[in-house]
Amino acid sequence: MFHVTIRKYQGGKYGRNMEGCIMPEITIKDIAKQCGVGISTVSRAINNHPDINPETKNMIMDVIKATGFVPNNSARNLKRIDAKSIAVLVKGITNPLFSDMIKVIEEETQKKKYSLVLKHVEYYEDEVDVALELVKEKRLRGIIFLGGYFLHSQEKIENLRVPYIFSTIGTAVPENISRVLYSSIAVDDRKESYAMTAHLIGLGHRNIAILSAESEINSIGQLRLEGYKDALSEAGIAFNERLVRQVEDDIEHYSMENGYITAKKLVESGEKFTAVFATADILAVGACRALLEAGMRIPEDVSVAGYDGIDVGKYYNPAITTVRQPVKDMAKTTIKLLFDIIAGRKSYEHIVFPAELIVRESTGTAKG
Amino acid sequence: MFHVTIRKYQGGKYGRNMEGCIMPEITIKDIAKQCGVGISTVSRAINNHPDINPETKNMIMDVIKATGFVPNNSARNLKRIDAKSIAVLVKGITNPLFSDMIKVIEEETQKKKYSLVLKHVEYYEDEVDVALELVKEKRLRGIIFLGGYFLHSQEKIENLRVPYIFSTIGTAVPENISRVLYSSIAVDDRKESYAMTAHLIGLGHRNIAILSAESEINSIGQLRLEGYKDALSEAGIAFNERLVRQVEDDIEHYSMENGYITAKKLVESGEKFTAVFATADILAVGACRALLEAGMRIPEDVSVAGYDGIDVGKYYNPAITTVRQPVKDMAKTTIKLLFDIIAGRKSYEHIVFPAELIVRESTGTAKG
Incomplete structure (x- = not known):
């Protein structure tokens, strides 16, 4: 014999019903599904918005009562006054890659009841200087660096007296600093760039231009250039410096406009090429336009x-x-690691994610 | 007779030279220009990065000394501990429009020595609830709402005891709230949407589908739909409800993916159309792909x-x-207005910016 228990959500990621059985959290999505309406409609019912049919609203509120669903508004997650905060320093905000990461980081930060301070760093600014000043901010508990390159001295880095994670995406790991001093999350840019170049060579291309966004030692741009050289060298193709095109220095490096201008100059140079490897999709879009x-x-x-x-x-x-970077996974891992370090569960970690080569319409066999 | 004075930068937006004459600030750009190098190179010289030719470095440092340039690192702008902050609440982070705005807002906030708290609001969340909780945060001095729609009661709004600006871009101004209670900065969405629809009608289109991202009363999406209806009505074209396509509710509303799915469904519906008006460029990109x-x-x-x-x-x-919205000007005006209100120089203001219709390759005369 068995009996029916009305399941009530009791708070926390997993609630316990009246008999103590663990059950999954009920979400606004579940309510919407059960009612056969959209999430916005459920939201309007909960928030007493006038733009909802009264019958629909009653039906939704009945289902909400029956399930014991408690709206998990971010408002209710923010009860603390003077919340502790973590900072994200972003170099290259025009790269949409970072919007995706920041969104994930913000969501996870909110779950931990921390607030998020966002700070853009201009490409000519020194991000560790910016971070050093931010650390004076008493509530700051950790820093995430997105984008940029690092040629900072160990001394300077040691002054950062809060946990911090270099990288994740688009940030070269500093090689001149002891690896126990910091954490990093990245893809292996040299290897992934090698894979893309090898793919183009496999299609018969021998004159492959590369658009590079950074010329600094240890930068992501340079790592990707090294991978490109590795592939050429393996295939016995001579490296041609005139096919390496640095983006314009005085406008945003990672932008469609810069991809456009740089590819246009490549075309006008008269240098022969059958393929263009743009080391960021946002550059590739501008480059396509220029070539077309x-x-x-x-x-x-x-x-x-x-x-x-x-x-x-x-x-x-x-x-x-x-080359697809697993942005969301990387962002989730970053924020989890940062909170592990803040909580003293870990001291540092270096994680390399695999990327994925995705072949679409823009590449084909070399002409000729 | 006149004599030469060595101009020295003395700090502040305008320095005074030794004779007390006001002179414009020297920037890193000026130094780069004078040295004939890029800004990054000047930065490397200042920051002692190893990746710079020693002669170039000496030359740059000489010019810096001669001009009296003081590197204006954001670090030096942030001397205060426990800086006051303003918050930006963003609904629809996947819209790149907001990245451009946030960048400008962040720069201006930094100049005022405030810190910026960024908060994403999910599309089903109530942004005023989120704001009400944020206000408990003692250091918060003002709020900017980006994106979203407002159906909130005047009572609720009155509880927001810090200055706030509804909108700027992509936010409908609430009509049910006294206009002295809040400020707003926007384009006239109904009028601009009318202009675009009239342009399409002028090209001979009569069956114009519209992709709309919001169905809520007073939302930007609805204002744009009203402008579309105005133009049809003026031209004596019957309104066809089947040509109004709402984006999917359960994925990010303003995204290429949603434009793609919605246009695909339009095509599959068999409904006749010769033009598609996507009420956001990000939707238009996805729609183009589906149509192609x-x-x-x-x-x-x-x-x-x-x-x-x-x-x-x-x-x-x-x-x-x-239809181009003047994003940067709007963002600058927003932050300036917020600081004017914080300083007590203004109490509220409602500013409407003109937008610009830009005709490119994707529109042409109707087939037939």
Whole structure:
């Protein structure tokens, strides 16, 4: 014989019903599904918005009562006054890659009842200086660096007396600093860039131009350039410096505009090429536009490859072949690691994520 | 007779030279220009990075000494401990429009020595509830709402005891609340949407589908839909409800993916149309992809128009006709107004910016 228990949500990630059985949390999505309406409609019912049919509202409120659902508003997650905070320092905000990461980081930070301080760092600023000043802020418990490159001295880094994680995406790991001093989360840029270049070589390309966004030692841009050289060297193709095109220094490095200008200059240089490897999708979009305007067909006349795996590459015409970084997983791991370090459960960690080569319409066999 | 004075920068936005004459601030850009190098190179010289030619470095340092330039690192702008803060609440972070705005807001906030708290609001959350909790945070001096729609009661709004600005871009101004209680900065969405629809009608289109991201009363989406109806009505074209396509409710409303799915469903519905007006460029990109995949040529078979004026529309293939919002000016005005209110120089203001219709490759005369 068995009997029915009305399940009531009791708070926490997992509630216990009246008999003490652990049960999954009921979410607003579950309510919406059960009512056969959208999440916004459930939200309007809960928040007494006038823009809802009264019958629908009653039906939804009945279901909410029956399930014992407690709206998990972020408002209710923020009861503390003077919450502790963590800071995210972002270099290169125009890269949409970072929006995706920041969103995840913010959500996870909120769950921990911390507030998030966002700080953009201009590409000519020294991010550790910026961080050193931020640390004076008493409530700051940790720092995440997104983007940028690091040539800072160990002494300077040691002055950062809160936990911090270099990287995640788009940040080169400093090699001149003891690895126990910091944490890092990244993909292996040299290896992934090698893979993309090898893919283009496999399609018969020998004159492959590369658009690079950074010229600094140890920068992501340089690591990707090294991977490109590795692949050329392995295939016995001579390295041609004139096919390495640095983006413009005086406008935002990672931007469609910079990809456009840099590719346009490449075309105008008269240098021969059958493929362009743009080391960021956002550059690849601008480059495609410049090549199309020059009367070249993609991929019939020229192949274009990107890096990052942001949305626009998928929806561009043609869709752009890329190296996809697992942005959300990387962001989740970053914030989890930071809180582990803050809580004293870990001291440091270096995690390398695998990326994925995604072949789309913009690459094909070399002409000729 | 006149004599030469060595100009020395003495701090502040304008320095005074030794004779007390006000002179413009010397920036890192000026130094870079004078040295004939990029800003990054000047930065490397200042920060003792190893990746710089020693001669170049000496030359730069000499120029710096001669001009009296003081590096204006954000670090030095942040001397205060426990800085006061302002919060930005963002609904719809995937819209790149907001990245551009947040960047400007952050820069201006930093100049005022305030810190910026960034908070994403999920589309089903009530942003005023989120704001009410944030206000408990003692250091918070003001709030900017980006995105979202407002159906909140005057009582609730009155509880927000810090200055706040509804909107700027992508936020409908609440009509049910006394206008002296809040400030707003926006474009006239109804009027601008009317202009775009009238442009399409002028090209001979009569069956114009519209992709709308919000169905709530007073939302930006609804204002844009009203403008569309105004234009149809003026031209004597019957309104066809089946050509109004709401985006999917359960994925991010303003996203390329949602534009793609919604346009795909439009095509599959069999409803006749010769133009698609996507009420955000980010939706237009996804829509273009769906139409191209369905074998339609743009603009030969179908015209596509967007809204917002973000970069991707300019570099897409084909480049997308749009209504450009003056994002940077709007962001600057927003933050200036907020600080004026905080300082007691103003109590409230409602500013409407004009937008600009930019005709690109994605729209053409109607087929037929």
